Amino acid sequence: MSQPPLLTPPAAAASAKTPLTRRRWLWLAGAGALAAAGAAGLALRRAAPGQPPAGDEGLDEVCIVAPPTPYDPASGLPPEAPRPVPPDARCPVCGMFPARNPRWAAQIIYTDHSAQYFDSPVNLLLFLANVGRYSPNRSEADVQSRWVTDAASGQWTPLEQAWFVHGSEVRGPMRTPDLPAFAREEDAARFAAKRGGQALPWARITPQILEALSKERGGPHNHASHGAAAAAP
Secondary structure (H helix, E strand, O other): OOOOOOOOOOOOOOOOOOOOOOHHHHHHHHHHHHHHHHHOOOOEEEEEOOOOOOOOOOOOOOOEEEEOOOOOHHHHHOOOOOOOOOOOOOOOOOOOOHOOOOOOOOOEEEOOOOEEEOOOOOHHHHHOOOHHHHHHOOHHHHHHEEEEEEOOOOOEEHHHOOOOEEOOOEEEOOOEEEEOOHHHHHHHHHHHHHHHEEEEHHHHHHHHHHHHHHHHHHOOOOOOOOOOOOOOO
């Protein structure tokens, strides 16, 4: 399967801050228990600054705490808007470099306008299920907005408005089943018809689905397949 070209950084969309509903709290309660259990007992270290190395040597031995990236006023973007993924940013869940697989990338913007980047939608959801585990001294209340990349256009789309394909033949950056994201239902349905799976809105990505996907990768921190770029969804 050919590797995708690096894309021009996705254009920023309008900020989408969604209040936590009762249904959302129930989702977090179930998924949070999953993330806490899967992440227990792992060693941590902070990512070294600078450009990423050619490979991800040593990631099978330790896990990485990736600090949030501060807002850069020189970027010209609104503080609440999604940003291009820095080449040296690491995913706080798995330690990979999201910039290497831009069609899979996701991000959150905190209330202090710093950002956290993820290599795929599944890792974003695992993070949201247990924010404090992956970003010390922060919680779900500190998250202002959540974004995934529309696999059809490469643009950022709000997590809450996105459609996902569950159960397709396509593998994510960790070479395991993931949730390709789309801004439009028709694009998700077209992808599912071609590559298998079912198109689901964000509200139907249940803790049970997330648990099954987490088990496929051996838990939230599986580094066995890190390194090469994944095929675009």
